[in-house]
Amino acid sequence: MTIDSAEAAxxxxxxxxxxxxxxxxxxxxxxxxxQDIPFQAAQARGKRYNGTIGQITDGRGGxxxxxxxxxxxxxxxxxxxxxxxxxxPVEGVxxxxxxxxEWQRRFGVGDGPGLATLPVVTAGxxxxxxVAADLFGGEGRVVAVPRPFWGxxxxxxxxxxxxxxxxxxxxxxxRRWNPRAIEEALAGAGLAPGEPAVxxxxxxxxxxxxxxxxxxxxxxxxxxxxxAEERPLVVLCDDAYAGLVFEEGIPARSPFWDxxxxxxxxxxxxxxxxxxxxAFFGGRVGFLTFPFETGSAVEAAIESKVKCMVRASIGxxxxxSQVVALQALESGRAPEEVEALRRxxxxxxxxxxxxxxxxxxxxxxxxxxxxxxxxxLALGTEAREAGLTAEQVRRHLLEVWDTGLVAxxxxxxxxxxxxxxxxxxxxxxxxxxxxxxxxxRDGAGV
Amino acid sequence: MTIDSAEAAxxxxxxxxxxxxxxxxxxxxxxxxxQDIPFQAAQARGKRYNGTIGQITDGRGGxxxxxxxxxxxxxxxxxxxxxxxxxxPVEGVxxxxxxxxEWQRRFGVGDGPGLATLPVVTAGxxxxxxVAADLFGGEGRVVAVPRPFWGxxxxxxxxxxxxxxxxxxxxxxxRRWNPRAIEEALAGAGLAPGEPAVxxxxxxxxxxxxxxxxxxxxxxxxxxxxxAEERPLVVLCDDAYAGLVFEEGIPARSPFWDxxxxxxxxxxxxxxxxxxxxAFFGGRVGFLTFPFETGSAVEAAIESKVKCMVRASIGxxxxxSQVVALQALESGRAPEEVEALRRxxxxxxxxxxxxxxxxxxxxxxxxxxxxxxxxxLALGTEAREAGLTAEQVRRHLLEVWDTGLVAxxxxxxxxxxxxxxxxxxxxxxxxxxxxxxxxxRDGAGV
Numbered sequence: 001m002t003i004d005s006a007e008a009a010x011x012x013x014x015x016x017x018x019x020x021x022x023x024x025x026x027x028x029x030x031x032x033x034x035q036d037i038p039f040q041a042a043q044a045r046g047k048r049y050n051g052t053i054g055q056i057t058d059g060r061g062g063x064x065x066x067x068x069x070x071x072x073x074x075x076x077x078x079x080x081x082x083x084x085x086x087x088x089p090v091e092g093v094x095x096x097x098x099x100x101x102e103w104q105r106r107f108g109v110g111d112g113p114g115l116a117t118l119p120v121v122t123a124g125x126x127x128x129x130x131v132a133a134d135l136f137g138g139e140g141r142v143v144a145v146p147r148p149f150w151g152x153x154x155x156x157x158x159x160x161x162x163x164x165x166x167x168x169x170x171x172x173x174x175r176r177w178n179p180r181a182i183e184e185a186l187a188g189a190g191l192a193p194g195e196p197a198v199x200x201x202x203x204x205x206x207x208x209x210x211x212x213x214x215x216x217x218x219x220x221x222x223x224x225x226x227x228a229e230e231r232p233l234v235v236l237c238d239d240a241y242a243g244l245v246f247e248e249g250i251p252a253r254s255p256f257w258d259x260x261x262x263x264x265x266x267x268x269x270x271x272x273x274x275x276x277x278x279a280f281f282g283g284r285v286g287f288l289t290f291p292f293e294t295g296s297a298v299e300a301a302i303e304s305k306v307k308c309m310v311r312a313s314i315g316x317x318x319x320x321s322q323v324v325a326l327q328a329l330e331s332g333r334a335p336e337e338v339e340a341l342r343r344x345x346x347x348x349x350x351x352x353x354x355x356x357x358x359x360x361x362x363x364x365x366x367x368x369x370x371x372x373x374x375x376x377l378a379l380g381t382e383a384r385e386a387g388l389t390a391e392q393v394r395r396h397l398l399e400v401w402d403t404g405l406v407a408x409x410x411x412x413x414x415x416x417x418x419x420x421x422x423x424x425x426x427x428x429x430x431x432x433x434x435x436x437x438x439x440x441r442d443g444a445g446v
Numbered sequence: 447m448t449i450d451s452a453e454a455a456x457x458x459x460x461x462x463x464x465x466x467x468x469x470x471x472x473x474x475x476x477x478x479x480x481q482d483i484p485f486q487a488a489q490a491r492g493k494r495y496n497g498t499i500g501q502i503t504d505g506r507g508g509x510x511x512x513x514x515x516x517x518x519x520x521x522x523x524x525x526x527x528x529x530x531x532x533x534x535p536v537e538g539v540x541x542x543x544x545x546x547x548e549w550q551r552r553f554g555v556g557d558g559p560g561l562a563t564l565p566v567v568t569a570g571x572x573x574x575x576x577v578a579a580d581l582f583g584g585e586g587r588v589v590a591v592p593r594p595f596w597g598x599x600x601x602x603x604x605x606x607x608x609x610x611x612x613x614x615x616x617x618x619x620x621r622r623w624n625p626r627a628i629e630e631a632l633a634g635a636g637l638a639p640g641e642p643a644v645x646x647x648x649x650x651x652x653x654x655x656x657x658x659x660x661x662x663x664x665x666x667x668x669x670x671x672x673x674a675e676e677r678p679l680v681v682l683c684d685d686a687y688a689g690l691v692f693e694e695g696i697p698a699r700s701p702f703w704d705x706x707x708x709x710x711x712x713x714x715x716x717x718x719x720x721x722x723x724x725a726f727f728g729g730r731v732g733f734l735t736f737p738f739e740t741g742s743a744v745e746a747a748i749e750s751k752v753k754c755m756v757r758a759s760i761g762x763x764x765x766x767s768q769v770v771a772l773q774a775l776e777s778g779r780a781p782e783e784v785e786a787l788r789r790x791x792x793x794x795x796x797x798x799x800x801x802x803x804x805x806x807x808x809x810x811x812x813x814x815x816x817x818x819x820x821x822x823l824a825l826g827t828e829a830r831e832a833g834l835t836a837e838q839v840r841r842h843l844l845e846v847w848d849t850g851l852v853a854x855x856x857x858x859x860x861x862x863x864x865x866x867x868x869x870x871x872x873x874x875x876x877x878x879x880x881x882x883x884x885x886x887r888d889g890a891g892v
Contacts, residue, residue, distance in 0.1 A: 030605060036597035037852055040840065044850020049874040051861040052850045054652060054819045055727040056787060059867025064790060066725055066783040069774040074521030087727045123569045123730065126761030134606070151482035155758035159476060160580070206500060279512055281501040281533045282765025284569070284730075312601035315572030318764050319728025328515035337512040341502060344510060373500045394486065404490020404498045406483055415497040421505025428495040 002300070006032040009301035016298035019232035019265040020290075023196040025138030025161070031305040038090050038311065055087055073320070080323045088319035090307045092121025092287075096322050099329040100287055104272065106335070107243070107253035112260040116270065117299040119287035120306045121317045125240050125273035128286040129156045131309045132269060136198050136234045137161035142189045145200040146170035146181035148207055148376070148408045150238075153200060163198070164189075170208060175367055175378070177210050179219035183227050196232040199224065201255050204241040204372030207406070207414040209349075211250050211371040221258050228265035235259055239272040243338065246346040247370040260291045267291065274325045276373070278334065279341055283321035345373070348417040348425060355429035363436045364413075373418035378411050379436070386440045393432075396439055401431040448746070452478040455747035462744035465678035465711040466736075469642040471584030471607070477751040484536050484757065501533055519766070526769045534765035536753045538567025538733075542768050545775040546733055550718065552781070553689070553699035558706040562716065563745040565733035566752045567763045571686050571719035574732040575602045577755045578715060582644050582680045583607035588635045591646040592616035592627035594653055594822070594854045596684075599646060609644070610635075616654060621813055621824070623656050625665035629673050642678040645670065647701050650687040650818030653852070653860040655795075657696050657817040667704050674711035681705055685718040689784065692792040693816040706737045713737065720771045722819070724780065725787055729767035791819070794863040794871060801875035809882045810859075819864035824857050825882070832886045839878075842885055847877040 003009045009032055014021035033039065041052040056064050063070075063085035073081045083093070091097070100119050122128045129152075137143065139162035145153055147167040157163040168185040172178040182199045191197060201220070204211045212220055227233050237256040245252045259268035273286035288306055292298045310317065328334045352375050356366040362382040369375045379388055390407035397403040406414040413432070420428060438444075449455045455478055460467035479485065487498040502510050509516075509531035519527045529539070537543070546565050568574045575598075583589065585608035591599055593613040603609040614631040618624040628645045637643060647666070650657045658666055673679050683702040691698045705714035719732035734752055738744045756763065774780045798821050802812040808828040815821045825834055836853035843849040852860040859878070866874060884890075 027606070034597060034601060040852050041850070043844060047844065047848050047850040049847075049849040049866065049870055049877060051863065051866045051874055052852050053865050054722075054862050056722070056725050056791065056819070056864045059865065059870055063727075064725060064787055066774050066780060066787070068777040068779045068783060069724060069726055069770060072521050072526070072770040072773040075518050076521070080518075084728050085726060123573075123760045123764070124762075126757075127569075127759060130759045151480060152757060152761070155480060155754065159754070160473065160758050276500075276502070278515060279502050279510060280515055280531060280766075281509075282530050282769075284760065284762070284764040284766075308601065308605070311572075311598060312606050313573060313576045313759060314569045314730065315598070316570075316730070318569070318730040318767060320726075320730075320770065321764060321766050323728075324515060324518040324766065327518040328512050331514040333514045334512060337514060341510055341512070345502065373502070398489060398493065401495075402493050403495040404487070404493040406486050406498050416500050417497065418502045419499050419505065420495065420497045424495055424505055428497055431495060 012301035028135035031308040033307040084320040084323040109257040122286040124284035137163040144185040202238040209369035209372040209374040228263040458747035474581035477754040479753040530766040555703040568732040570730035583609040590631040648684040655815035655818040655820040674709040
């Protein structure tokens with residue numbers, strides 16, 4: 001289906017989802033995949049004489065590669081190597097898009113309608129967020145996210161587009177995860193009646209390493225439905241760490257599926273990528289997926305807008321990494337290989353929890369964690385009373401204890417167990433505890 | 447050198463180049479690489495215990511890859527494969543940056559001072575343009591580019607940032623290349639006195655396939671210096687097709703080198719990539735380079751801003767493609783392999799010129815071409831008088847002649863000889879000529 005004007009695209013979106021249309025930024029309203037070279041090249045595919053694309057080939061679709069460069073890709077079958085060397089379609093390699101669609105459903109779709117457009121490929125999960133920020137952010141648009149949150153949300157939304165981040169604590173009473181943080185943040189944001197807003201739901205979370213229980217997930221959904229009763233709400237489901245769940249009874253499926261069909265004003269958008277899900281950090285392949293049927297007019301309209309932003313920002317997504325990821329998905333072995341990786345991380349998670357359990361809680365208070373790549377610790381009462389900041393602890397650990405951790409805000413430290421060997425975790429925690437203890441004792445925070 | 451506030455970065459830029467500082471967009475002024483995870487991870491490199499980065503490793507810097515995915519990268523040596531799987535530094539792989547710096551100088555630096563920062567890696571040439579658009583574009587900023595030009599400039603600058611494109615014909619009297627097109631476009635743009643502007647110089651050009659002669663190049667430089675006498679002018683040198691020069695006496699070096707040190711208000715920025723230069727279209731690795739000394743404070747300031755936009759838009763650049771490109775550059779064979787490719791294209795260029803020389807100029811007027819991947823044709827007088835548009839010709843060729851070309855604006859057709867076999871070019875041109883002839887005869891344009 002071809003949508004040939006921004007007006008037609010906007011009308012198709014309004015028809016299917018007035019709320020999503022309402023939430024489009026001015027740039028989102030303007031965006032339309034232009035009818036220039038990739039568009040014209042797509043129309044010329046398969047023609048006997050095809051002089052459309054500015055890439056160097058043998059004239060029959062074969063890459064004319066530098067031998068020294070092609071040799072580095074010799075692990076790929078010939079046809080795949082050829083594709084790796086040449087431009088990807090702007091929307092992504094078709095087989096990868098289809099297989100990723102299946103991959104997204106591997107934990108089921110819950111009780112909802114299970115609607116999803118064919119994923120459009122981006123240059124990694126951050127790029128998916130940046131494209132979403134272009135389409136739904138913009139000057140003054142309120143974006144709610146529980147804190148602490150991944151700092152780069154701020155760059156993607158606020159710095160780049162002028163959106164306004166609002167936040168409330170992700171952990172409430174007794175350091176328990178708070179499913180109403182987004183609702184609370186929006187309640188205090190001074191929004192006009194009916195003004196659209198954006199929310200980011202990141203499960204498993206970064207830096208928290210937390211996924212809600214079934215009851216908490218229902219509370220989250222109910223809370224976002226209450227918001228949707230007041231205004232259009234686009235919920236970006238940042239599923240970066242999808243599948244990395246380590247405790248029994250914690251659902252692994254994306255909230256994207258649970259948020260569908262709950263309220264006309266509530267539009268979840270799935271943001272995911274091969275980065276963590278296939279452990280290909282250097283690959284930079286992400287996806288954007290919307291809760292609409294494949295083959296629908298609204299899919300064509302949204303896809304045109306997403307492709308426009310991909311074209312405008314990066315030209316086309318990386319073919320080489322898509323082809324490499326496709327090898328893994330087509331092999332049929334990805335599920336068991338990913339499960340083996342999950343077990344490695346589950347063992348580290350347990351080792352880390354054991355080490356943290358014997359820490360002095362007056363120095364460090366572990367927050368609840370059951371999934372993902374991280375454990376998050378708050379400074380304990382003694383450390384806070386001593387005036388310590390997380391940044392002071394971080395620097396002290398670097399300088400004195402040969403140990404690197406990430407400081408998040410004033411109060412939190414994040415341990416990435418995904419990049420520490422299991423046997424090193426007890427010693428890492430011991431150094432952290434000793435470091436905090438020294439700073440408290442020496443009054444370094446005062 | 448660490449720059450720890452946007453104010454400090456802006457001051458360092460103003461100190462080295464008041465014009466470049468003047469030309470920063472509001473977003474460009476705000477941009478600063480944040481002191482969050484990649485910043486903290488960089489400080490923790492080499493520590494005995496390093497729990498900073500959210501990527502899955504064995505705890506000693508080794509990737510824990512899916513075997514099916516790693517197999518696709520088995521053409522890489524072990525250490526390189528490991529790097530391909532893990533995150534790249536946000537600024538790019540250090541060895542690639544250093545070798546690209548040498549590569550950029552392979553045709554010499556002309557008579558100028560030869561200044562260049564260490565190139566910062568992006569997600570391909572378009573991404574370099576988009577980052578430049580973020581830093582120097584923005585609402586109302588005038589961007590001058592001779593027409594016809596690559597349509598995606600419009601998306602990167604106007605659609606995304608609200609900049610205003612202005613243009614004058616790239617070909618003047620007798621279809622000769624016009625070195626003053628940018629000056630003419632800016633003269634008619636209604637700019638306030640001293641208001642900064644941006645220009646794009648694309649040599650060899652797309653869709654034109656043209657590189658100026660030494661005399662024309664001097665005229666171009668002199669023309670841009672005249673503009674710089676009136677206002678700060680950032681000149682983005684889009685060197686996508688660098689090195690693909692097919693005729694004697696046509697300089698292959700980037701105008702970036704010639705535009706340095708000519709006027710304090712004239713700041714060239716080099717925009718290039720491996721896409722065409724190493725024929726790795728699916729790789730998506732580009733670079734941004736500024737005319738300042740490596741190790742200088744202004745380099746640190748600009749690098750921080752570029753990295754900020756890279757981080758905000760794509761997280762980090764693709765490691766896999768950087769590593770693959772590095773294999774080619776480190777092999778020492780890239781120069782001769784690229785030269786072999788250039789000779790293939792030179793032969794196609796000649797075949798195409800011969801075929802076009804016997805076309806009826808009343809139907810198709812070839813524009814001057816000596817380099818790059820394309821030939822550009824204008825509709826001839828008979829075709830124009832018949833009211834034909836390039837788009838009509840394009841559709842007719844697709845439908846009737848099993849032939850795909852690109853329509854550029856109302857008047858031009860682009861032949862990408864880079865993707866057509868040499869022996870097919872005469873027949874492709876014959877079909878094009880026949881197609882135009884049919885449309886003229888049938889009065890299809892009326």
